[in-house]
Structures are given as C-alpha cells and as structure tokens.
Amino acid sequence: MSGTPHLAIDAMGGDTGPETTVAGVAHALRHDPALAFTLFGDEAILAPLVARHKAFAGRVGIAHAPEVVSGEEKPSAALRRAKKTSMGLAIAAVKDGKADAAVSAGNTGALMATAKVALRTIKGIDRPALAALLPTLGTHDLVMLDLGANTECDARNLFEFAIMGAAYSRIVHDIAEPKVRLLNIGTEEMKGTDVVRDAAALIRSAPHLPLQFDGFIEANALGRGEADVIVSDGFSGNIALKTAEGTATFIGDLIRRAFTSSLRSKFGFLLSRPAITLLRQGLDPNTRNGAVFLGLTGTVVKSHGSASAVGFANAIAVAAKLARARITDRIAEDLAQTRSANVDTAA
Template sequence: MTATIAIALDAMGGDHGPAVVIEGAECARERYPDLRFRLYGQEGPIRAALARAPRVAAEAEIVPVEGVVLGTDRPSAALRRARSTSMGCAIEAVKAGEVAAAVSAGNTGALMAMAKVALRTIPAIDRPALVALMPTMRSDSVVLDLGANTECDANNLVQFAVMGAAFARSVLGLDRPTVALLNIGEEDMKGTTELKLAASLLREAGIDLPLDFLGFVEGNGIGKGEVDVIVTDGFSGNIALKTAEGTANLVTGLLARAFRASLRTRLGYLLSRPALRALKDQLDPNHHNGAVFLGLNGVVVKSHGAANVKGFANAVCVARDLVAGRILDRIAEDMAKFRAHLPQGSPGREAAA
C-alpha cells in the first residue's frame, strides 16, 4: 500500500480563500491519490468549500484558526501573531512533523518570515532561496534566487546551485540537471568576483555531484532553455522573472492587437486558434505555479495569490513531488559531497565549511 503524504494548507490565504484552495486540493488529489490534507482556517468557510470537494472532504482534517494574514500586513507584524493565524499554524505543523509540507497563497513576506523563524535552515545552508519553474523553448527550467536574497556571496551561489539541482531532480525527474550561473557573458573573465569564485568552486567539486556545471549563461539563454537550472542572486533573479512575465504579456497583447486589425487578420485568428491556445496555456502563470523557499528544514510552497484552481493544484503537486523526492535529504547529501570533494587547502573548502 502506498504511504500517504500529509500537507498542511493555509485555507485562508490568497485572493480567493478556501474555495480555490480546497478545489485546488481536490484537483491535486485526482493526480496524486496518496495526498491527505490538514486545513487551517475559519471552520465555516472551509466546510462550505468542502461541500464541493468530496475527495478532500472524505480525508481532510480541519484545524479551526480564526486569525488571517492579510496581503497588506507587514511581515514583522504577522510574525508576532503567527501562532494565531492559519498561515503560521500550517508552518508550525511542518516543524512539529505532523505534516510533510505546507502550502499557502498568502502574503509572501509574511510566509517567508514565518518559515525562516520556525524551520531554520538545513545544516550547511546559510540562506534559503526562492525557487520556481519558468517556461522555456525547450522545457521548464529551474530559476533561483527569485527575490529572497538581494546580495549573495560566492558561497551562497554555490549552495543555490546544489539546491536548484536537487529541486530539478525531485520535480522534473532529471538525473543530472545542467546548471549555469546567470552572467553578462559566457566568457570566464566576465562577471563579478563572486560569480567567478562560485564558478571556480563548482568546477572543482562538480564532478562528484549529480549535476553538470556548464559555466555561465546570459539572460537571453533563459528563454531558450539552454540549461536546466539558472542560478543568480535575488536582485537579478527577480528582475529576470518580472521581465519574463512582462514579455509574455507583451507578446500576447501584440498578437491580440494584430488579430483585431482587419477582417483578414480575424480570419487568420480562426485558423490559428489551436496554436494560440497552446501558446496561452504554456505562458499561463498557473501552469508553473508553486515557488519554494528552498534550504529550510522543511517544505513550504508559495502559491500565487491570484492563482486559479489549476494553479493552486500545481503548487500542491510541487510540494508533494519535493516530499516524495526527498528534497531535504538530497540537499544535505549533496552539500556533504561538495565539501568532501574539495581538496585540502582549497579556498573553496574553507568557504563551504
């Protein structure tokens, strides 16, 4: 019999509250029948939503919590009342080992603050990174950090590379994902001191890790899908993410304008509609929903606040894949391999200790 995976859901998080959270959980359970849920939030709205989700209703446990973290709450204020909120209680359940992961569509800053304080980081990881999937011409790529750390040293970037590769193995099913550092050029002499040192460290130890380090990748290589894992600091990563989202909106907007220009282009739209629907689905943020605070001593997944049912279901499935893929063990094992492989006296060995 397949072991079940219990996931805590912040039922009150996001723009749509329990309705989308629970219907999303229902959709995720169709894909993964081994999922079980613990629902944190206000009991009345949760039970009303469960009436439309029989699979979840049959297995879920409701934990009544009246407090809600609003999107306008400051992270520091939300942190002070964490244990009286649905978001904070869901994270505490992960810390206590009562569930394998937590998923919330609530306030990103508050979720990050609560998760960092409650769970701390895995040994050998200095800072957690925000990681997510981005669509490319080839397939989905893993990108981190997307905003958790605006400034990073070489050691942080190396840790992000190891964690990103472990994420790709768990979620994308890749045995040896390709990894590169985001840079202004592919040549070894380009980039900051931190980037050059991180590349040197990864080349020294990469042979013993379950990844293939390819060096540097430029911004235009992200959309091409040149590598499986793109590593950068949170400042550059967040700009890259927002630029990609803006470009997707630009492309779809220009296409819509072009197809409305004349009768001929409207007829062209009718002929092109199947291809355009496929493009829209590929660029839909809900298709790639589910960012992870990677490096914490527990699995916490952030769903976009405006996610629809499909989007929230994808976030739940990401959490499930990370648990089933033993993401925490993989990161710890790979960091141990990294430190052990560096030669005695190497500057990288001291930095990675």
C-alpha cells in the same frame, strides 16, 4: 516518506481566498487520490466549502486559525502573529511533523520569514532560496533560483543555490547530473562581479557533486533550453523573472490586439486558434505554478496569489512531489559530500 503525503494548506491566503484554495485541493485530489490535507483557516468559512466535496471525506480536515496574514503585512508583524494565522499554523504543522509540506498563496515575504524562523535551514545552508520552473524551448522547463528571497548574496550562497537547484532538477526532471549555469552579464570567464566569478570557481572545485557546471549564461538565453538550472542572487533573479513574465503578457496582448484589429484578422484567428491555444497554455503562469523555498528543513511551496484553482492544484502537486522525493534529505546528502571532499566554501 510514504506515497501518501499529508499537506498543510494555508486556505486563507491569496487574492481570492478559500474559494480558490478549496477548489484547488479538490482538483489536486482528483488527480492524486492518495493525498491527504489539513486546511488551516476560519472554520466557519471553510466548513461549508469542504462539505460540498464528498471526495474530501477521510482525506481533508480543517484546523481553525482565527487570523489571516494580509498581502500588505510586514514580515515582522506576521511573525508575531504566527501562532494564530493560517499561514503560521500551516508551517508549524510541518515543523511538528504533522504535515510533510505546506502550501500557501499568501504574502511572499511573510511566508519566507515565517518558514525560515519555524523550520530553520538545513545544516550547511546559510540562506534558503526561492526556486521555480520557467518555460524553455528545450525538452523541459528549467529550474531558476534565487527569485527574490535574498537580494544580496556572496559566492558561498550561490554555490549552495547550485547544489539545491541541481537536487530540485534531479527530482522534477529525473536528470542524473543537471546542467547548471550562473546568470551573468556575459559568458566569458572574466565577465561579471567578483562574487559571480568566485561562485563559479567554487562550483568547479566540487566535481563530486551530481551536476554539470557549464559556466555563465545571459538573461536573453533563459528560454533557449541551454541549461537545466540557472543560479542567481535574488535581486537579479527577480528582475529576470518579472521581465520574462512581463514579456509573456506583452506578447499575449499584442496577439490579442492583432487578431481583433479587423474582420480579416478575426477570420485569421479562427484558422490559427489551435496554435494560439498552445501559445496561451505555454505562457499561462498557472501551468507552472508553485515556487519552493529550498534549503529549509521542511518543504514550503508558494503559489501565485492570483492563481486559479488549477494553478493552486499545480502548486500542491509540486509540494507532493518534493515531499515524496525527500528533497531536504537529498540536499543534505549533497552538502555532506561537499564537507567530506573538503571544499572550501568560505566567502
């Protein structure tokens, strides 16, 4: 992988469409001029938007896609139209080797289904998982997976998620052996379902892996910085993520209400503005935008549908970093070590 990743952009996806995605590409290119892009979407809409940016010359191209995947569309319907949609064609560019990664703010279920069918999973991976960065009080964010791609998982799936999450953490945090923990209803070894306990046993049986397994963690400790990677099935992981996001919004609303309740509180807001600004930045989902489908033979990054241009640019930065670091190769190498060590991953 060279230092100049070529990224395929689903320019029509998301709540606000091409205005935001093109602006996001412009923002990303200002921060990383080595990037190159192909925007997939309606050329009649994209061409005027692209023409506004002189810096796009020689760095950004347009590939016409006549159709768009809607936010409410079923994955099966999106799959049938994949050869005509901006989402499907962006992923096909990764499959065909024309792009190093794809980024979309479109329908999550459709994106997952299209990516899985087009790219397939890495040898040794049963199911891909959706991973993202969550804020903590520690020195860096944590990697959490799965966040909704698989509602039901067996022990082997969770074991594979641990391998993939650790590889992701090594890239984004530059940690030789990330600390991995399994989400559970308690930290004691006897707590949780058979699946979670069996997954823990599998991870412990693979000391050759470049990670430190540190047992279980409860949801109320997600933000304490006690782990680099937290592994869960997609059902529990999605609930934990949505709860964290809802709590962040709730805190922001409480603060806003408190500082507008009286003249005295408004004056207090003026004095506290620097601290409030830091808090708002820490809670803003745009700052950590960009979830990745790990376990596929190509890199696909999911942006929040409501992300701002800066948020979409952050998702692009995630895709570029993973492409440069060859995330799929790293996962494949760790899996090969597991096979060499004869670790029994049978569910």
